[in-house]
Amino acid sequence: NAGVTQTPKFRILKIGQSMTLQCTQDMNHNYMYWYRQDPGMGLKLIYYSVGAGITDKGEVPNGYNVSRSTTEDFPLRLELAAPSQTSVYFCASRGANYGYTFGSGTRLTVV
Amino acid sequence: DQQVKQNSPSLSVQEGRISILNCDYTNSMFDYFLWYKKYPAEGPTFLISISSIKDKNEDGRFTVFLNKSAKHLSLHIVPSQPGDSAVYFCAASPSNDYKLSFGAGTTVTVRA
Numbered sequence: 001n002a003g004v005t006q007t008p009k010f011r012i013l014k015i016g017q018s019m020t021l022q023c024t025q026d027m028n029h030n031y032m033y034w035y036r037q038d039p040g041m042g043l044k045l046i047y048y049s050v051g052a053g054i055t056d057k058g059e060v061p062n063g064y065n066v067s068r069s070t071t072e073d074f075p076l077r078l079e080l081a082a083p084s085q086t087s088v089y090f091c092a093s094r095g096a097n098y099g100y101t102f103g104s105g106t107r108l109t110v111v
Numbered sequence: 112d113q114q115v116k117q118n119s120p121s122l123s124v125q126e127g128r129i130s131i132l133n134c135d136y137t138n139s140m141f142d143y144f145l146w147y148k149k150y151p152a153e154g155p156t157f158l159i160s161i162s163s164i165k166d167k168n169e170d171g172r173f174t175v176f177l178n179k180s181a182k183h184l185s186l187h188i189v190p191s192q193p194g195d196s197a198v199y200f201c202a203a204s205p206s207n208d209y210k211l212s213f214g215a216g217t218t219v220t221v222r223a
Binding site for chain 1: 113115117120145147152153154155156157160200209210211212213214215216
């Protein structure tokens with residue numbers, strides 16, 4: 001059972017470049033989330049989705065976009081990468097209870 | 112605005128002794144609380160949870176205590192083992208919400 005799969009694991013971007021962080025889950029969970037973790041900080045919610053076709057902003061959505069065309073996939077798009085977006089990004093999904101299942105993360109560096 | 116606070120960034124404990132991790136929250140609407148454990152280069156994994164109708168929940172070596180009046184919860188690990196060395200995140204949510212708020216984490220190091 002794969003759970004939540006994130007790709008890529010590592011990426012270096014130049015300022016102004018764009019990229020998509022991929023996230024897919026095979027647990028048929030309706031709820032999916034994108035968090036970022038900065039050093040010494042907790043996980044900050046970027047965007048979330050309560051089902052296919054429905055997304056909403058979290059605490060720190062600026063500079064990001066998401067889509068949810070299927071239950072399985074929840075990609076995160078960075079349009080114009082900035083050094084402030086250097087972080088570790090985690091995708092998560094949630095089933096009927098409150099426990100989240102997290103992916104292993106994407107470490108992004110913007111130079 | 113940090114609604115969930117873990118004021119101790121790190122904790123070092125000897126193997127076999129008790130580890131106590133603390134967490135404070137400010138949002139009185141929170142009524143479901145969770146602890147997650149994270150190893151380097153991995154995503155957080157669920158450890159234990161407690162709802163506001165309880166003041167204690169136990170699962171093996173892990174016990175979570177909730178003091179609603181103080182808006183405080185703690186995680187006890189007894190006895191601590193080397194494999195417990197990790198970052199521990201406290202998280203909370205209102206029951207009518209599906210988003211968790213996370214603390215900054217506490218890095219636990221268990222010394223042999």
